[in-house]
Amino acid sequence: MIDFDTVELSNLNRQQFKLSQVDMPKVVALKQNLQEFNPFIEIKIHQVKVTHDNVKELFADADIITEAFDNPAAKAMLLDAASEFYPDKPIVMGTGMAGIHSSNTIVTKHPRENLYIAGDGESMGAEGLMAPRVMIAAGHEANMITRLILGDTEI
Structure with missing residues (x-):
């Protein structure tokens, strides 16, 4: 796991940390x-x-690269x-998991070989990050990672 940040109070509504x-x-x-x-x-x-x-050094031993950034540029x-x-x-x-939009729009896509993206791909979330959509997208990511570990590359 790689992250530079510390747990903030504002993370507790959508990330699996404790007070x-x-x-x-x-x-x-x-x-x-x-x-x-x-x-x-x-x-x-x-x-x-x-x-x-x-990136080259940090992910050299990784079988699967998984992203959970909250910064589009990152x-x-x-x-x-x-x-x-x-x-x-x-x-x-x-990507595209912010805001109060319907959770039913979150899907996993396979836009190119070796790339899997969970989210709705478009929600900008001017309302901010909302725990349910973030957790659903994280569930999609976890499911895809498990499938890849088991050798299933299709969504």
Whole structure:
């Protein structure tokens, strides 16, 4: 897991953190939470901001690259860099999940080989990020990742 940020109070409505984890590095808090579910898994964490210059190093050992950024420019940068350095690795991303729009518009698309995008692909969410849509898109991403691990590349 890679993230430079710390848990903020404003994250609690849509991210799986606890009030006691506010101000904790997100990667430390998420590792802690995941290991409460399964203490037998190995989780490597990097508290660093993902940039074009470090994508090659950070994702070298990844079988699947998964994105959960809330910044459109960061999403585009990761897609460009991952496609450049790792054109054969699957990339699972989310986009268009903000706002109070219908949750029924969130789907997983396969726009090109090795790229899977969960969301509605268009909602800008002037109202802000809303937990239900974010969690549904995250569920789509998790489902696609599980399918890829099992060797199913179709949506």
